[in-house]
Amino acid sequence: MPREADEKTALGSVWLRTEPAPTRAPLERQDIVRTALEILDRDGLQQLSMRRLATELGTAATSALYWRVATKNDLLELAVDEVFGEALVPAEDGDWRDQLGTLAQAAYGAFARHPWAPQLLASHAGLGPNYQAYAERMVAILAAAGFKGVHLDAAVSAVFHYVVGAAVTDAAWIATVRRSGLAENAWAEAAGDQLGVGAGALTSYLSREDAAGPEARFAAGLRVILVGLRPRRLS
Known part of the structure; x- marks a missing residue:
């Protein structure tokens, strides 16, 4: 099961929580963030959703994403920090x-x-x-x-x-x-x-x-x- 709701939003930032422990989930966090960046660059902020991201990653259920990224806000924080990396x-x-x-x-x-x-x-x-x-x-x-x-x-x-x-x-x-x-x-x-x-x-x-x-x-x-x-x- 994905993490509990209160843990997903603890302290309001993905950077203030520990990264999920390794699982058998086929997706890595970096793969998820990279694909999110592609969608954001191509289609804009309003077009990004976890469901659409799952589709582009070839994943049947969005629940697979939540093993690696707890919320959409977490995903956006990760994406912005990638931009700062440039x-x-x-x-x-x-x-x-x-x-x-x-x-x-x-x-x-x-x-x-x-x-x-x-x-x-x-x-x-x-x-x-x-x-x-x-x-x-x-x-x-x-x-x-x-x-x-x-x-x-x-x-x-x-x-x-x-x-x-x-x-x-x-x-x-x-x-x-x-x-x-x-x-x-x-x-x-x-x-x-x-x-x-x-x-x-x-x-x-x-x-x-x-x-x-x-x-x-x-x-x-x-x-x-x-x-x-x-x-x-x-x-």
Whole structure:
């Protein structure tokens, strides 16, 4: 039998519970998470269900999943942490601003590849090993640069919250276009009339390849933040 209901939700996070003991169940947790990522990337957050996941895994009953992942919320936590794993890139070149910028760009890029993930950051992130490793790298870079105490905390927050805010904003636009069922250009044409914005300007705003698009805006904003950061002495 799967674990009892009270154990499934203990402390509110999969990362605060021990992983299920080995069983004869044919599915491994990593296989389940990998397939969930495929569904999320292809079809979006609203299309993921344990029943659909079981079908894609070739499992007749969803109960087989619950041997390895207790709840859908657990699955989403695991999936978000996988995305954070993609942001754990080498960041040793250049000064501390270059290193911090590399990590910030890596996280922003990971969220862009998985636009469903920013939608979950308010409720399904913060305790996984990849998230923790990412935060620790940011702290290490800033601490080595001379940031201490509350100023260190503030600097980490300034950069990380900017990354998250940009990713959430981008994801909201993507979700809106997807709900319309239209291609991006067609959506921009129709929505531009409603918003009083030229279709060309709106298309440029949404296109990641455009010089006025999300990538360029993110990079410019990140530079402003990094230039403005300065180590301070604690009073």
